Amino acid sequence: MSKKFPLAGVLAVLMIACLFANMWICYRYVRSLHAAQLKQIEVARLQGMLVMVNRNRAIVTALANDAIEYSKRNPAMETVLQPFAAQLQQLGFRPRQATPPAPATR
Amino acid sequence: MNSDLPDPSPNPAAATFAPASGEPNLANLDTSVCDLRFQVQLILASMVLLLLTAAVFLWYQERLVRIQALELNRASEELKRVVGDYETNSVPWMNRFSTDLVNFAQAHPDYAQILARYTISTNALRATNAPPTPTPPAPPANR
Numbered sequence: 001m002s003k004k005f006p007l008a009g010v011l012a013v014l015m016i017a018c019l020f021a022n023m024w025i026c027y028r029y030v031r032s033l034h035a036a037q038l039k040q041i042e043v044a045r046l047q048g049m050l051v052m053v054n055r056n057r058a059i060v061t062a063l064a065n066d067a068i069e070y071s072k073r074n075p076a077m078e079t080v081l082q083p084f085a086a087q088l089q090q091l092g093f094r095p096r097q098a099t100p101p102a103p104a105t106r
Numbered sequence: 107m108n109s110d111l112p113d114p115s116p117n118p119a120a121a122t123f124a125p126a127s128g129e130p131n132l133a134n135l136d137t138s139v140c141d142l143r144f145q146v147q148l149i150l151a152s153m154v155l156l157l158l159t160a161a162v163f164l165w166y167q168e169r170l171v172r173i174q175a176l177e178l179n180r181a182s183e184e185l186k187r188v189v190g191d192y193e194t195n196s197v198p199w200m201n202r203f204s205t206d207l208v209n210f211a212q213a214h215p216d217y218a219q220i221l222a223r224y225t226i227s228t229n230a231l232r233a234t235n236a237p238p239t240p241t242p243p244a245p246p247a248n249r
Contacts, residue, residue, distance in 0.1 A: 018157035
């Protein structure tokens with residue numbers, strides 16, 4: 001065939017080469033798809049965890065807000081809040097201004 | 107047999123290549139072979155073109171999926187960092203904070219009323235979204 005029809009032989013070889021290339025690309029495509037699916041599952045799981053993180057942060061912020069409000073009525077709460085001043089500041093709470101000492105009266 | 111009847115042979119090729127003078131019509135055969143050769147080449151060229159198109163399409167799709175996987179990987183790393191940072195830095199002090207508040211509430215009943223609005227339990231601040239452990243059913247009361 002190739003002796004009499006060289007073009008047909010060349011085309012046949014080309015076709016087989018294309019077939020193998022297709023198989024190789026198909027294999028890579030399936031592998032990439034699988035990896036992407038695994039990553040998507042992982043991201044979904046982490047997003048669920050992030051929702052929990054945000055929810056917990058909101059709860060602690062509300063808790064701290066209530067505690068700070070309560071400390072205005074009961075100064076004993078200040079001793080509980082004092083060790084967490086830096087963390088509460090990160091949550092957006094301002095440190096309480098130290099009250100200036102009352103002027104001495106005679 | 108009646109020789110006046112027309113040829114009953116249904117094969118048109120046989121009619122085409124019927125020997126006119128006892129020999130096959132070589133010119134017709136050559137034309138047919140040329141036609142067949144052309145058709146084979148045409149089919150092979152079409153197949154090559156089709157396979158090439160499919161290869162390019164698949165390669166493009168594979169590239170898109172690979173890029174998507176890379177983006178997902180980046181997002182996953184970022185989320186892992188945020189959650190890890192929360193687990194390492196925030197959870198310990200939040201647990202201590204809530205424990206201190208619970209202890210304070212035990213001594214101050216008026217604050218206990220405020221704290222009762224929040225349900226604080228051990229490990230409640232962890233970022234795991236695992237389902238809660240099921241509690242065993244209560245055993246049936248023996249009479």
